[in-house]
Amino acid sequence: MNATGPSSTRLAVIAVNTFRESVRARFFLLVSLLAAALGIGAWWFRNCSLGAPPAKFLLDAGFGALTFFGAVVAIAAAAESFFGEIERRTVLAVLARPVRRGEFVLGKLGGILVLLLAFCGAGTGLLVGLLRWQEATAGDSLAGAFAGAGRVSSLAVMACGLVQWLRCSVLAALTLVVSSYARSSLLAITSGFAALVVCSLRSLAWDSLRVAGPEWARDVAGLVGLMVPDFELYDVADGVAGGGALSGVYLGGIMLYSAAYVSLFVALAVFCFRHREL
Numbered sequence: 001m002n003a004t005g006p007s008s009t010r011l012a013v014i015a016v017n018t019f020r021e022s023v024r025a026r027f028f029l030l031v032s033l034l035a036a037a038l039g040i041g042a043w044w045f046r047n048c049s050l051g052a053p054p055a056k057f058l059l060d061a062g063f064g065a066l067t068f069f070g071a072v073v074a075i076a077a078a079a080e081s082f083f084g085e086i087e088r089r090t091v092l093a094v095l096a097r098p099v100r101r102g103e104f105v106l107g108k109l110g111g112i113l114v115l116l117l118a119f120c121g122a123g124t125g126l127l128v129g130l131l132r133w134q135e136a137t138a139g140d141s142l143a144g145a146f147a148g149a150g151r152v153s154s155l156a157v158m159a160c161g162l163v164q165w166l167r168c169s170v171l172a173a174l175t176l177v178v179s180s181y182a183r184s185s186l187l188a189i190t191s192g193f194a195a196l197v198v199c200s201l202r203s204l205a206w207d208s209l210r211v212a213g214p215e216w217a218r219d220v221a222g223l224v225g226l227m228v229p230d231f232e233l234y235d236v237a238d239g240v241a242g243g244g245a246l247s248g249v250y251l252g253g254i255m256l257y258s259a260a261y262v263s264l265f266v267a268l269a270v271f272c273f274r275h276r277e278l
Contacts, residue, residue, distance in 0.1 A: 010099055014107025015114065021084070022077045022115045031069050031076075032119065038065035039126050055131060055152055062127040063237035066120060066164055073119055074168040075192035077112050078175035083185040091278060102270040109176055109266060116168045124161025128154050153245060160240045162251070166258040167234040171196060173265035174229075180272035199231040229261045 022028055039062045085091040085108075094104060131152060175192040182188045233254060236246060 007100075007103060010103050011107045011110060014094070014099075014104060015110035018081050018108050018111025019114050022081055022111065023118075025077075025080070027076060027080075028073060028115070028119075031073055032122070035065045035069040035119075035123055036126060038062070039123065039130065055134060058130060058134065059127060059152065059157065059240065060237060062123070062130070063160060063164065063240075066123040066127075066161070067167070067237075070116065070120055070123075070164055070168040071171055071196055074112070074116055074172040075175050075189055075196070077115055078108075078172045079179050079185045079188035079192060081112065082108055082176065082179040083188065086278065087185075095278075101274050105176065105180065105270050105273055106266065109173060109262075109269075112172045112176075113169050116172060117165055120161050120165040120168065124158055124164075127161075128157050131157065152240065156240045156245045159246045159251060160236055163234050163236055163246070163254060166254060167231060170229050170258050170261050170265070171199070173262045173269070174199075176269040177265050177272065180269040181276060196231075199229050202228050202230045203232045227264075229257075233257065 041061075085094070091104070095101065132154065171192070174195050175188060178191040178195070179185075179188040182191065236250075240246065
């Protein structure tokens with residue numbers, strides 16, 4: 001690592017090393033193969049969709065696999081990559097050079113985000129390829145299968161893949177917060193999945209408190225809710241699978257929403273890691 005180089009160079013080196021280590025991990029390869037197998041399996045059984053349009057069945061199953069396994073990769077990669085450096089004591093060698101702890105956290109997150117981009121991009125590309133292949137083999141009958149819903153655009157599918165990557169990015173940053181002070185990777189991974197459940201049920205819990213909860217509970221829930229992202233905002237696969245498209249306003253808003261939470265979680269992770277004894 002260039003000790004005298006700019007901060008961006010040090011961040012890039014840490015990010016590249018993180019990406020390489022994560023890609024070489026057997027766990028990442030296994031998860032990727034499982035996600036691809038589910039996507040191909042959905043295409044294979046598209047005609048056994050119990051009345052649902054074949055293309056909609058394919059996209060629903062494909063994005064369901066992408067969302068689930070993307071969350072698994074985000075949590076496991078963030079926790080294992082961070083704690084791997086600590087358990088091997090290589091973090092001491094890195095920090096012994098003129099590398100700030102904040103740069104270490106940002107570099108780790110950068111490598112994980114690139115890993116998630118590659119995972120979501122490959123999964124989305126596979127779905128687009130299967131969708132166009134199905135359209136080519138089915139001919140005009142595919143459009144009729146939507147019963148007026150319209151042809152599914154490749155750009156809409158890729159936009160949906162981008163939204164899933166943003167969800168995984170927020171989850172990875174949240175896992176890094178836990179990893180920055182947790183004492184074991186198991187605790188970080190368990191907390192990451194617990195955070196996934198909380199973020200997924202945030203709207204349901206808030207609606208329940210707003211309707212039936214006492215006033216003080218609504219106030220507390222409102223304050224706590226600001227710290228918890230709402231993952232229901234990322235559930236756009238159904239609309240795209242039905243032939244709809246994502247508006248530019250929504251994409252711009254969800255990108256800003258995700259960037260705000262990633263920035264918040266990174267700041268918390270840096271703060272916790274700076275006060276951690278290694």
